[in-house]
Amino acid sequence: MLKQIANLDQNSGNTFKLLTDETGCCGDSITPCKYVAAVPVANSVSAVVVKDRDGNNQTVTFAAAATTVKAIRDALVTAVNSVGYEDDGNVLPGISVETVSTNKVVTIVGELIVVSLTTSGGSVAATATCTEVGICEFYVEWGGGASKVLTVNGVNATLGDLTFATASAANVKSALEGAANWPSGAVATVVKNTDDSIFEITVTNAQSTVAFILDGLRLTRSNCIVDYV
Structure with a gap:
């Protein structure tokens, strides 16, 4: 799942990154959730809106609009890494995208709060579930x-x-x-x-x-x- 990196300024190439919930500091625990957004198959995704560390909406725009399942996932990985989160490889995948019927279903799991996706068909809100x-x-x-x-x-x-x-x-x-x-x-x-x-x-x-x-x-x-x- 996606974990918050404690120090945003650390080198992105570091083999080991200090995660916020590993600092041992009081109040650093973050409740993870699962966020799901369904994008019509024909639509592209150009940005993701998340909450920054002050609780404000932050729009992270992709380098190019993504249409395929792989392209959307790759763009989301780059986007969440840029705001200080990375997949720890445990429990559940941090980001997954799959085609279900007429939609591309985007699932993001972890400590990053996801608000919505910006698509060629408009904004698509992410539905959060937080009970483990x-x-x-x-x-x-x-x-x-x-x-x-x-x-x-x-x-x-x-x-x-x-x-x-x-x-x-x-x-x-x-x-x-x-x-x-x-x-x-x-x-x-x-x-x-x-x-x-x-x-x-x-x-x-x-x-x-x-x-x-x-x-x-x-x-x-x-x-x-x-x-x-």
Whole structure:
């Protein structure tokens, strides 16, 4: 994620740079956030508006307007470095750009406060999320059955007929994701293993605090990463 460099005047070529949150000084801790802005695919990006260290808006203009995903990311890296921030390579990428449907989605994570992007279609505000959570995978092997109970954080939901012999993997996925207690945004992937007569169920994009119990079997949590909501 992007970290604030303590001394803006230090040589940009220094192998090791002193970061503000590493100085040990009182009050130097900065709360990181995730900032997301969606730019229509056809539009270019020419600048990013951020908060300077006094809390004022600062417009950092690119050397040239950027249109491709790579060009936008490269221009943003140069821009944030110029105002005293760099990616420490930990937790989450400081800057990422990807095409999602009809938009190029720009995500900036870290201590730099991002206000907006200046595009050929006008200003695009960045949406901030600052509550740190763990996003994890959950897994269980289940033999199926009818009228079995799915418990999520203590709330029960009774599933339909998911007997292994007749239910498909798609049936199980639909039943899980359609349950009234299913966590928003969580995704179930189900494989029907006919050799062992079990459904192999993986749940992704669920917060680490979620507890899943299916028919008395607790789903095992793994592969957690940090995110912001």
